[in-house]
Amino acid sequence: MTDTLLSVRDLSVAFHQGGDTSVAVDHISFDIRRGETVALVGESGSGKSVSANSILKLLPYPAASHPSGAILFNGKDLLKASDAELRHVRGNDITMIFQEPMTSLNPLHTIEQQIGEILELHQDLKGPAARARTLELLNQVGIREAEKRLGAYPHQLSGGQRQRVMIAMALANRPELLIADEPTTALDVTVQAQILELLKSLKDQHGMSMLFITHDLGIVRKIADRVCVMTKGKIVETGPTAEIFANPQHAYTRHLLASEPKGEPPPSDASKPIVVEGKDVKVWFPIRAGFLRRVVDHVKAVDGIDLTLRAGQTLGVVGESGSGKTTLGLALTRLISSKGRIAFVGQDIDAYSFGEMRPLRNRMQVVFQDPYGSLSPRMSVADIIGEGLKIHERALSDDARDARVAAALQEVGLDPATRWRYPHEFSGGQRQRIAIARAMVLKPQFVMLDEPTSALDMSVQAQVVDLLRDLQRKHNLAYLFISHDLKVVRALANEVIVMRLGKVVEQGPAERIFSAPVEDYTKALMAAAFNLEAVNLSAIRQ
Amino acid sequence: MSTVATYAAPPQKGWLTPIGRRRWQNFKANRRGYWSFWLFLLLFGLSLCAEFIANDKPIVASYKGEILFPVLVDYPEEKFGGFLAETDFRSDFIRDEIEANGWMVWPPIRYSYQTVNSNIPHSAPTAPFWLMSEEERCSAYPQGAADPGCMLGNLNWLGTDDQARDVMARMIYGFRISVLFGLVLTIASALIGVSAGAVQGYFGGWTDLLLQRFIEIWSSMPVLYILLIIAAILPPGFFILLGIMLLFSWVGFVGVVRAEFLRARNFEYVNAARALGVGNGTIMYRHLLPNAMVATLTFLPFILSGSITTLTSLDFLGFGMPPGSPSLGEMIAQGKSNLQAPWLGLTAFCAMSVMLSLLIFVGEATRDAFDPRKTFR
Numbered sequence: 048m049t050d051t052l053l054s055v056r057d058l059s060v061a062f063h064q065g066g067d068t069s070v071a072v073d074h075i076s077f078d079i080r081r082g083e084t085v086a087l088v089g090e091s092g093s094g095k096s097v098s099a100n101s102i103l104k105l106l107p108y109p110a111a112s113h114p115s116g117a118i119l120f121n122g123k124d125l126l127k128a129s130d131a132e133l134r135h136v137r138g139n140d141i142t143m144i145f146q147e148p149m150t151s152l153n154p155l156h157t158i159e160q161q162i163g164e165i166l167e168l169h170q171d172l173k174g175p176a177a178r179a180r181t182l183e184l185l186n187q188v189g190i191r192e193a194e195k196r197l198g199a200y201p202h203q204l205s206g207g208q209r210q211r212v213m214i215a216m217a218l219a220n221r222p223e224l225l226i227a228d229e230p231t232t233a234l235d236v237t238v239q240a241q242i243l244e245l246l247k248s249l250k251d252q253h254g255m256s257m258l259f260i261t262h263d264l265g266i267v268r269k270i271a272d273r274v275c276v277m278t279k280g281k282i283v284e285t286g287p288t289a290e291i292f293a294n295p296q297h298a299y300t301r302h303l304l305a306s307e308p309k310g311e312p313p314p315s316d317a318s319k320p321i322v323v324e325g326k327d328v329k330v331w332f333p334i335r336a337g338f339l340r341r342v343v344d345h346v347k348a349v350d351g352i353d354l355t356l357r358a359g360q361t362l363g364v365v366g367e368s369g370s371g372k373t374t375l376g377l378a379l380t381r382l383i384s385s386k387g388r389i390a391f392v393g394q395d396i397d398a399y400s401f402g403e404m405r406p407l408r409n410r411m412q413v414v415f416q417d418p419y420g421s422l423s424p425r426m427s428v429a430d431i432i433g434e435g436l437k438i439h440e441r442a443l444s445d446d447a448r449d450a451r452v453a454a455a456l457q458e459v460g461l462d463p464a465t466r467w468r469y470p471h472e473f474s475g476g477q478r479q480r481i482a483i484a485r486a487m488v489l490k491p492q493f494v495m496l497d498e499p500t501s502a503l504d505m506s507v508q509a510q511v512v513d514l515l516r517d518l519q520r521k522h523n524l525a526y527l528f529i530s531h532d533l534k535v536v537r538a539l540a541n542e543v544i545v546m547r548l549g550k551v552v553e554q555g556p557a558e559r560i561f562s563a564p565v566e567d568y569t570k571a572l573m574a575a576a577f578n579l580e581a582v583n584l585s586a587i588r589q
Numbered sequence: 590m591s592t593v594a595t596y597a598a599p600p601q602k603g604w605l606t607p608i609g610r611r612r613w614q615n616f617k618a619n620r621r622g623y624w625s626f627w628l629f630l631l632l633f634g635l636s637l638c639a640e641f642i643a644n645d646k647p648i649v650a651s652y653k654g655e656i657l658f659p660v661l662v663d664y665p666e667e668k669f670g671g672f673l674a675e676t677d678f679r680s681d682f683i684r685d686e687i688e689a690n691g692w693m694v695w696p697p698i699r700y701s702y703q704t705v706n707s708n709i710p711h712s713a714p715t716a717p718f719w720l721m722s723e724e725e726r727c728s729a730y731p732q733g734a735a736d737p738g739c740m741l742g743n744l745n746w747l748g749t750d751d752q753a754r755d756v757m758a759r760m761i762y763g764f765r766i767s768v769l770f771g772l773v774l775t776i777a778s779a780l781i782g783v784s785a786g787a788v789q790g791y792f793g794g795w796t797d798l799l800l801q802r803f804i805e806i807w808s809s810m811p812v813l814y815i816l817l818i819i820a821a822i823l824p825p826g827f828f829i830l831l832g833i834m835l836l837f838s839w840v841g842f843v844g845v846v847r848a849e850f851l852r853a854r855n856f857e858y859v860n861a862a863r864a865l866g867v868g869n870g871t872i873m874y875r876h877l878l879p880n881a882m883v884a885t886l887t888f889l890p891f892i893l894s895g896s897i898t899t900l901t902s903l904d905f906l907g908f909g910m911p912p913g914s915p916s917l918g919e920m921i922a923q924g925k926s927n928l929q930a931p932w933l934g935l936t937a938f939c940a941m942s943v944m945l946s947l948l949i950f951v952g953e954a955t956r957d958a959f960d961p962r963k964t965f966r
Contacts, residue, residue: 382863408866421857425608425879434875435865469608485861 052256053079053102053141053224058116060097060106060280071097073280079224084250084257086271086288088264088303090504091475094229094280095260099226101126102258103137120224139169142217144210146229147482151213152201158185160196160214165219166344184215189245206368207238211245218249225250226258231266235367236531240575243270246512262505264303268292269579276300305574306506308538310516312361315541315556320358322525323379323411326388328352330371330378331547349385350549358492359519361526363540363557365572371549372529376495379412379527385434392492409439412486416498418478422470428481429466432456435489457479459514476507480514487518493525512538533576537561545569612958622954629947636765643698643758646678651691658712660696679704681738699742700755702762702915706745714923714930718744748932750923752756756932760940762915767944769896770831777835782842783878789843790850791873797847808840820908830909834899841892842885849881863864880958883959890952894945901941917941 060072061375072094079085087095102118102125125136135538145151150466162181166172170181174278178197185193188211202207211231227246231239243481244255247270250257259271267274267288274291276284276299284297295301330350331345348371356362364372378385381396381404390563391407399407415421422431432452436443443451453463459480470478479499486494496515500508512535519526535544536557543560545552553566564570574580617623641648646659657664659678666673669686676683681698687693700706708729709715718726723734726744730736747756784803789797816833823829853859854877862872903909904918915936924934 380864382860405866405868408864411864413861413864415857415861417857421861422878423858423862423879426875432864434867438866438868483859485865489865 050080051078052081052121053258054119055098055102056119057112058101058118060094060101060111061114062111064110066247067227070114071111071280072101074318075275075277075280075282077275077282077285079256079258081223082250082254083272083566084259084262084270086259086267086274087277088261088267088274089277090262090303090506092279093277095277096228098277099143099228099258099260100225103141103143104133105126105143114527134278135169138165138222139220140142140222141224141226142220142222143226143228144213144217144230146232147202149206149209149233152209154201157198157200159511161212162216162219165216169220178544180219181215184219185212187218187249188212188215189241190215205238206234207242207301210234210238210242214242214245218253222255224256226260228260229262230259232261232263234532237367237571237575237581239266240579240581243579243583244410245512246270259375264292265579276303302506306509308500310513310538312537312541312557313359313361313516313519316357319359320356320392321355321390323354323356324388324390325352325354325379325525327377328354328378328387328389330374330383330385330386337515347549349378351387352544352546352551354479354544354554355416356493356527358525358579359523360542361519361528361540363536363543364527364529364546365531365536365543366552367531367572369548370546372531372546373497374437375546375551376413376497376527376529380413380495382413388548405438409435410491411493411495412489412491413495413497414479414482414486414499417502418475418482419470419502421482422478424470427467427469428456428473430486431470431481432466432488435485439489450486453486455484458487459484474507475503476511479503479507483511483514483518487522490522491524495525495529497528497529498531499528501530501532508535515539533561533573612684614959616954616958619954619957622950622957625947625950626954629944629951632764632947633768633943636761636768639761639765640696640701642696643700643702643755643761643906644696645701645704646676647693647695647700649689650678650693652687653690684738695742697742698746698755698758698761700745700758702759703754703760704914706743706749706753706755709745709749709753711750714751714927714933715745715749715753716742716930717746717748717932720748721755747936748930750920750928750933751930756920756936759915759920760917760936763917763920763937764940764944766910766915767897767900767917769902770827771893771902774831774834774838774896777831778839778892779842779885779889781835781839783846783881783911785839786843786846787850787873787878787881788837790847791854793851793854801847804840804843808837810837812837816903817908825909825911827910829901830900834896838892838896842888845884845888846881849884850877853877853880887952887956890948890955894948894952895945897941897948 055078058072058075061068061070075098077085087098089095096105101111101113102120109145113126116126120141125133128136145352156164159178159181162184163177164179166177181197182193185196186246190196190208190211196204201212204212210558213230231242234242238584243266248253259267261267265318271288274284274286274288275282276297278299284291284295285299291300292304295304323328328349329347330349331347333342333346333394334346335341335451336343350371354362364375366372374383375382375542379389381389381399385397387397388395394407396404396407424446427433429449429452432455433448436448436451440448452466454464456466459486461477461480465473470481473481483499499515500511503511515526516539518524526539528536540557542555543557544554545560545566547568553564553569558567561573564573616626635642640660644660648658648659648660650659652669659676664676666676666683669676669683671683678684678687678693684693703910710721710725710728715829721760725734727734745755745757747760750756750759786802789800819833841913850873859872859876862876867875900909901918901921904916905922907922909918910916917940920937921934924930924937927933
């Protein structure tokens with residue numbers, strides 16, 4: 048028992064709101080030994096972050112409470128500890144890294160101030176000693192030219208660098224336990240791979256324990272010694288990582304493991320009619336400077352891309368954030384202005400005004416990334432789906448429109464009787480289905496799918512992928528599928544464009560690109576996405 | 590696909606959407622605001638019927654077998670044997686004539702806002718009747734305390750002002766005109782301000798830049814001096830005053846609405862609507878306006894009380910409503926120049942503070958109702 052660092056016993060967390068009590072965590076127990084990495088896996092809403100936050104009592108008390116349980120850290124119950132004792136533990140013995148490196152650093156303080164504050168609080172280090180330690184930490188987390196970075200503000204760093212700074216802050220006091228709450232979810236795949244390797248090596252160096260919270264099973268397999276699978280506030284299965292992956296006992300674990308997107312993309316067929324064609328498509332945003340706001344340069348978000356999309360086929364556009372893939376999609380659907388020829392079913396549409404585009408809008412549709420943001424919270428589902436019909440098929444009677452809405456809902460696998468409800472009554476996956484129904488009800492020929500699965504849980508992702516493939520087959524749809532998630536792209540796209548900084552890195556049939564990538568950048572991307580390995584760093588940084 | 594039957598009408602759960610219902614619950618949960626809301630509605634409703642509460646004409650009268658409605662219809666005095674174009678029902682002669690040939694039902698207060706009480710015991714302003722002995726308060730009537738005219742409806746409950754007009758009646762009418770003025774001004778400036786803010790926020794760019802500069806110049810004008818200058822040229826009146834104040838008050842809404850539209854115009858559901866081919870006007874009205882309405886509605890009660898205060902202060906300065914119209918500001922001015930008659934100032938003060946407090950409480954409850962993060966206990 049002496050090597051047990053943290054022991055969570057029978058912990059429950061309840062939230063009270065307006066007389067209602069909801070139990071977010073329901074009698075969970077797990078142990079973390081010294082030097083061990085334990086992963087808490089589950090889908091959104093399973094209570095994994097709440098469990099982690101309650102270890103340091105970071106929940107919004109008194110709205111949250113613990114009806115039962117104890118959290119023993121080195122034999123001491125943190126739930127019963129006073130505020131002063133907790134402050135000593137926080138940031139010193141136990142530290143946390145959060146998901147969003149953008150918001151977890153104070154934007155008004157330099158890197159040196161932020162790390163220095165922790166050193167001063169817990170170790171009373173000041174002046175040159177603090178600076179030396181800060182530099183040492185920054186070097187440890189792999190920030191190059193650390194001296195130059197000391198005076199940098201968070202916005203001057205990239206997402207990966209910010210997360211490295213967060214890790215440096217977490218390590219500053221040589222904690223015994225590091226809690227990492229989805230530390231790589233907001234990062235690009237290549238950066239994610241680097242951060243994971245960094246965390247792993249740091250943990251080994253310092254002999255820390257780590258509690259790793261994630262929804263991504265790939266990461267768990269890579270980093271964790273033991274796994275706790277959580278669903279609906281309960282831990283349903285606990286065991287060594289290899290064992291759980293090889294021989295899952297609980298039905299939910301099996302379901303989770305089986306939920307990688309599967310299936311084959313449509314076969315390439317050059318005889319099908321061309322739906323969308325782009326020639327040298329460019330989207331340049333001007334950079335203005337000086338008193339007269341003259342254009343001095345351009346941000347080349349999309350810089351000369353050619354593509355052809357045929358009916359019943361899927362063109363996948365992959366790339367890291369900032370590579371211009373969404374901008375390309377918006378340009379092709381003429382939602383932003385661009386240069387270069389864009390043809391839709393043989394019609395040159397690049398010079399069309401918004402009004403001239405309107406009659407074509409029903410034939411080209413868009414599904415957006417965030418199912419929470421893309422549905423107006425103040426409209427019922429029937430109104431949301433019927434809105435397009437009101438514009439494009441004005442002659443439709445109310446009853447006929449209602450029938451079309453119901454049919455569309457049924458097609459995406461939702462009960463038509465739900466159409467009087469409001470979006471907030473639906474889960475993320477159901478909302479994305481509603482968004483798809485909104486596009487499908489107009490019977491489009493071309494659908495731009497902008498990261499339609501990124502905001503969804505893994506198992507829901509697989510269902511949405513299946514749904515999209517079925518719809519494509521049934522209606523002979525042309526998809527432009529934009530995603531940073533290569534697994535999903537592999538399951539859907541028969542052609543792939545790899546984009547980087549607005550330019551095409553590699554373009555071709557999906558099979559060839561996935562099995563035998565030519566460019567170094569593509570290789571690095573594949574390794575990071577499928578094996579979580581950081582290779583070819585020079586190709587990524589360039 | 591024809592298996593999908595058309596479903597019956599949506600399940601009706603009252604006229605409110607679920608969000609609306611939650612907001613109503615939040616509104617009700619603020620007890621003070623909720624009761625203020627009903628109390629204010631009651632007072633406002635009563636003041637709308639001011640003619641039936643305080644008037645110098647009977648509500649119904651019967652004269653020689655004919656039923657008359659003097660509140661609604663102007664009868665020439667000829668009808669009752671007099672000679673004025675409009676009957677003075679308060680005069681002894683007419684009263685005796687009608688009561689000899691029928692009956693009259695009077696409102697509880699027998700004064701309108703401009704009725705002069707000719708039976709005041711001493712020079713105006715006179716104190717509320719309950720501050721005087723019975724003999725004193727009836728001393729101006731021909732038969733003293735025994736005079737049938739010296740009864741509750743004819744006594745001045747809150748005294749008279751310096752022109753011997755009943756303060757209670759003036760307060761009721763003054764309350765009504767203040768609230769009406771405030772309401773009309775608030776609604777009109779909300780309409781203009783929200784439209785301007787919506788256009789600015791939605792289109793952005795040059796539209797936003799030019800309008801924003803215009804608003805900066807416009808709102809830096811010295812409103813009070815402009816009001817004084819215009820009041821010197823144009824005859825003062827309800828609508829002229831409203832128009833002048835409207836010129837400047839709409840600016841207050843632009844900021845919030847513009848910010849809300851700027852924020853929301855790139856929301857994904859707005860982009861989705863754009864991709865559906867929805868026109869700009871419809872997007873603004875259907876998708877963006879509801880967002881901005883939260884800020885606007887929260888603002889509304891405070892703007893309302895602000896407009897009422899402005900009107901009152903203009904009246905106080907003498908640049909408001911035309912002389913003779915009932916107004917709380919004018920009553921305060923009278924209170925200031927007649928310090929020996931504290932009932933003037935006190936009445937106006939109480940009326941103003943009750944009205945403004947109620948509105949502020951309602952405003953607080955509205956703010957709670959629209960606060961999406963609001964939780965209770």
